[in-house]
Amino acid sequence: MTAMIDLKNVSYRYPVSDDSVLKNISFSIEKGKFTAIIGNNGSGKTTLCNTIRGFVPHFYKGDLDGEVIIDQTKITDYQLGQLGEKVGYVFQNPFIQVSGVKDNVFEEVAYGLENLGIPVEEIKIRVEEVLKLVKIEYLRDKNPFELSGGQRQRVALASIIVMDPEILVIDEPTSQLDPIGTQQIFEIIRLMKERGKTIVLVEHKMDLIAEYADDLLVMHKGELVMQGPVREVFADPEFEKYQIQYPHVTEIALQLQQSGIPLSFLPIRDEELADALNRTEVAAHD
Amino acid sequence: MTELHLTNVSFSYPDGTKALENLTLSVTSGERVAIVGQNGAGKTTAVKLMNGLLKPTEGSVLVGDWDTKNHTTAQVSRKVGYVFQNPDDQIFHNDVESEVRFGPKNMGFEPERVNELTDWALKLCGISEFAEENPYNLPYSVRKFVTIASVLAMDSDIIILDEPTAGQDKIGLQVLGNLLQVLEEKQKSVITITHDMEFVTDYFTRIIVMANRQLVADENAQKVFYNTEVLEKSMLKPPAVAQMAKLLDFSPGILSKQQLIEAILAQRSL
Numbered sequence: 001m002t003a004m005i006d007l008k009n010v011s012y013r014y015p016v017s018d019d020s021v022l023k024n025i026s027f028s029i030e031k032g033k034f035t036a037i038i039g040n041n042g043s044g045k046t047t048l049c050n051t052i053r054g055f056v057p058h059f060y061k062g063d064l065d066g067e068v069i070i071d072q073t074k075i076t077d078y079q080l081g082q083l084g085e086k087v088g089y090v091f092q093n094p095f096i097q098v099s100g101v102k103d104n105v106f107e108e109v110a111y112g113l114e115n116l117g118i119p120v121e122e123i124k125i126r127v128e129e130v131l132k133l134v135k136i137e138y139l140r141d142k143n144p145f146e147l148s149g150g151q152r153q154r155v156a157l158a159s160i161i162v163m164d165p166e167i168l169v170i171d172e173p174t175s176q177l178d179p180i181g182t183q184q185i186f187e188i189i190r191l192m193k194e195r196g197k198t199i200v201l202v203e204h205k206m207d208l209i210a211e212y213a214d215d216l217l218v219m220h221k222g223e224l225v226m227q228g229p230v231r232e233v234f235a236d237p238e239f240e241k242y243q244i245q246y247p248h249v250t251e252i253a254l255q256l257q258q259s260g261i262p263l264s265f266l267p268i269r270d271e272e273l274a275d276a277l278n279r280t281e282v283a284a285h286d
Numbered sequence: 287m288t289e290l291h292l293t294n295v296s297f298s299y300p301d302g303t304k305a306l307e308n309l310t311l312s313v314t315s316g317e318r319v320a321i322v323g324q325n326g327a328g329k330t331t332a333v334k335l336m337n338g339l340l341k342p343t344e345g346s347v348l349v350g351d352w353d354t355k356n357h358t359t360a361q362v363s364r365k366v367g368y369v370f371q372n373p374d375d376q377i378f379h380n381d382v383e384s385e386v387r388f389g390p391k392n393m394g395f396e397p398e399r400v401n402e403l404t405d406w407a408l409k410l411c412g413i414s415e416f417a418e419e420n421p422y423n424l425p426y427s428v429r430k431f432v433t434i435a436s437v438l439a440m441d442s443d444i445i446i447l448d449e450p451t452a453g454q455d456k457i458g459l460q461v462l463g464n465l466l467q468v469l470e471e472k473q474k475s476v477i478t479i480t481h482d483m484e485f486v487t488d489y490f491t492r493i494i495v496m497a498n499r500q501l502v503a504d505e506n507a508q509k510v511f512y513n514t515e516v517l518e519k520s521m522l523k524p525p526a527v528a529q530m531a532k533l534l535d536f537s538p539g540i541l542s543k544q545q546l547i548e549a550i551l552a553q554r555s556l
Contacts, residue, residue, distance in 0.1 A: 039455075040455040040456065040457055041425050041427045041428065041453075041454075041455045041457075041458060042425055042428070046425070092426055092453070093372075093374070093426055148325050148326055148330070149325070149371055149372065149449070149452075150325030150326070151325065151326070172453055175426075175452040175453040176325070176371070176449065176452055177325060177481065178323070178324045178325050178481045178521070178522075179481060179483065179522065179523035180324065180521045180522075180523060181324070181325055182481075183523070204453065204454070204455055207526055243456060243457060244455070244456060245455065245456040247526075248484060248525075248526035248527065248530075248543070249526065249530060251543065252527075252530070252543050252546060252547060255543070255547055256547060256550060256551075259547065259551060261550065261551070261554060270526055270529050270530050270533060271533055273530050273533065273534065274533055274534055277534075277550070
């Protein structure tokens with residue numbers, strides 16, 4: 001498999017700061033994988049996202065050591081604009097992503113494509129498709145500044161998806177959304193994955209990560225402390241010491257184990273708990 | 287001690303868009319209430335009516351013995367503190383401490399009380415170490431705590447938190463939980479809007495469910511999360527524990543992790 005995102009011994013320090021926010025980070029993400037970056041606030045997740053999309057150091061300056069390679073090319077060999085087409089980035093705070101130069105949602109979503117010089121007819125088709133996909137057709141004539149937090153979050157995602165980037169970096173896309181809206185966003189991300197996109201997601205909602213993501217990168221105080229397939233990382237006893245939320249079912253399972261109830265495996269999805277409990281019964285009778 | 291009474295409250299924007307229809311509810315002093323419901327259900331409109339940011343088109347909002355129609359937002363906000371959903375709508379100082387100090391100072395409290403309240407609020411929100419920082423150098427989730435602290439420091443009887451759980455990690459959620467406990471001990475009423483159903487079941491017994499600009503339920507958590515009709519109408523997802531309990535065929539009512547663990551242990555010991 002080809003690596004889409006490759007970091008080798010990456011450290012980064014913001015200008016005028018004494019401490020590194022990223023410390024000697026190395027990982028590789030294959031094309032088409034859905035990777036979640038988790039860790040408590042302040043652990044360096046957003047800075048790591050900014051590194052993948054080239055804002056570190058192109059925009060924020062500061063000292064970047066090590067190598068960041070996106071699709072076989074070093075990040076320093078890209079123009080920031082080229083990288084913008086390759087890596088779509090959805091902001092953590094939907095209140096700041098809205099461009100401020102368009103007065104309705106349809107045009108807001110079309111804005112990126114206009115800047116790429118795409119023919120008008122094609123823009124119309126692509127915007128229509130995305131509005132439908134993200135379920136915001138009803139907002140098309142609304143002013144982006146009059147939307148609720150959750151609505152803006154969908155518009156922000158739509159205006160990136162429409163550009164059809166190979167890599168999607170998404171920073172907490174559901175923080176303002178209700179549970180059903182959150183589920184819908186994850187379904188859209190799954191659809192992007194099915195279309196072969198490489199996805200990097202920052203998120204605190206572990207139940208959904210357990211359901212949708214392939215791999216985990218665990219950040220702690222600027223270091224990448226654990227990485228691997230979702231199930232393996234949650235099952236690793238080391239995970240507990242970083243004080244990060246487990247999927248709720250995993251937390252319950254760990255407490256059950258502590259109370260002396262044997263489990264055949266550590267569940268990470270709600271529907272696995274019965275299985276984990278029952279199979280041990282069968283095993284006990286064997 | 288201030289009670290809050292909303293009676294048949296409706297609100298429409300000047301262009302005629304209805305945002306809230308016929309809401310009646312009361313919050314007694316010292317009570318803790320969660321408001322849940324989908325985006326666009328009318329939750330934020332409801333709480334903005336409670337602190338006078340919006341005035342009802344129909345019906346009345348009573349804060350203590352004040353009808354919000356007869357008082358300015360500035361007056362009402364001394365009794366009802368509102369923490370905005372978006373921290374960036376609220377913050378305007380260059381350092382965290384000045385931001386938090388502004389409220390109590392502006393209320394005209396004695397300097398000593400201003401200091402006390404500022405320190406207390408910073409500590410309670412876990413941001414004392416950032417007192418000198420520019421709020422905009424802090425992550426979104428910490429900025430949210432800056433706005434919570436600046437409202438707590440005003441020492442109002444009623445406090446409204448609009449989506450405090452958004453973007454919070456495990457540690458942030460623990461700080462919030464502790465804060466609710468402390469406010470309850472101080473007999474403050476706290477009204478919290480949130481989408482985090484685990485947070486709701488961990489810290490709230492009274493749940494107000496809204497959908498389509500209306501109140502759908504005002505009940506205890508067990509009744510809400512095991513009421514199929516309410517769940518469907520409001521498109522709420524019950525907390526993970528309730529879903530697990532259902533998958534394990536336990537009888538309705540289980541909401542907390544502890545309850546579920548006890549139920550499983552009890553079943554084992556049969």
